[in-house]
Amino acid sequence: MMVKTYSYSAKEITKEYWRSGTGVTLSVLPLLLFRPSSVIVYILGSFLCLFAFYGVRAYGRKRMSIILGDRAIQVTGLREKLIQWEELEELKLAYFSTRRDGEMGWMQLRLKSRGDRLRVESTISDFWELVSICAEKAREKGLALDPATVRNMQALGLDTTFNDHTDANNSEKSN
Numbered sequence: 001m002m003v004k005t006y007s008y009s010a011k012e013i014t015k016e017y018w019r020s021g022t023g024v025t026l027s028v029l030p031l032l033l034f035r036p037s038s039v040i041v042y043i044l045g046s047f048l049c050l051f052a053f054y055g056v057r058a059y060g061r062k063r064m065s066i067i068l069g070d071r072a073i074q075v076t077g078l079r080e081k082l083i084q085w086e087e088l089e090e091l092k093l094a095y096f097s098t099r100r101d102g103e104m105g106w107m108q109l110r111l112k113s114r115g116d117r118l119r120v121e122s123t124i125s126d127f128w129e130l131v132s133i134c135a136e137k138a139r140e141k142g143l144a145l146d147p148a149t150v151r152n153m154q155a156l157g158l159d160t161t162f163n164d165h166t167d168a169n170n171s172e173k174s175n
Contacts, residue, residue: 006066006130012123016058023051066120068133073111075118087113091138091145093131093152107152109134128156135160 027048030036036044064077075081090112097105107122109131120130135158138145145153150160 004068004129004133006068006120006124006126007064008061008124013058013062016061017055020051020055020058023054024048027051066124066130068130073118073134081116081118083111083113083116083118085137085141088137088141088143089113091134091143091149093149093156095148095152095155107131107156128158131156132158 027044031041031044031048060078064075064079067074067076071086072082072084074083088111090110092110094108094110095105096108097103099105107127109118109120109122109127111118111120111134120127124130131153135145135153145160153160
C-alpha cells in the first residue's frame, strides 16, 4: 500500500469558522450592548468560551493531516499522534444523529492503541476509504468489531464478513 494523506476540506473548515464566529458574536454583543445581570453574564460567558473553543478546534483541524501507511497511521498538526498497526487494540465506528428519525448525522472513527487514541469525523476527505483501510488492518490484526461498528460499516457499504471469522478465531484461541 502506498502512503495516503487525508485532511479536512477548506469548505468544512470554513463552515466551522462561521459557526464559531457567529456564536462568539451572539455571545459578546449582549454583553457589550446591555447591562445584563450576573447570571446572564455567566451564561453568555460560558457560551463565549464554548464557541471560542470550537474555533480553536477548527483551526486545529485545518492544520491536521492524517497519513496512512503500511505500518502506521499518523496525525500531524497541532497534536501529533502515531498508532502502529501492530499495536492497534480497538476500532469503533459510531454514528451520531442530529435528528430523532436518525437522519442527518455524522460518523466518527475511533482507533485505540496502547497509549494513544485517535478520532476522525466523517467530514474528512475520503472517509469511507480511510475506514475501509483501517478495518482491513483490524482484520489482519484479528480484532473483533462490536455490532454497532458492523452496522455502521455496512451503512457505508463496506465488507464486514471478516467479523464472523474473527469471532470464530477468538473462540478457537480460548479453547
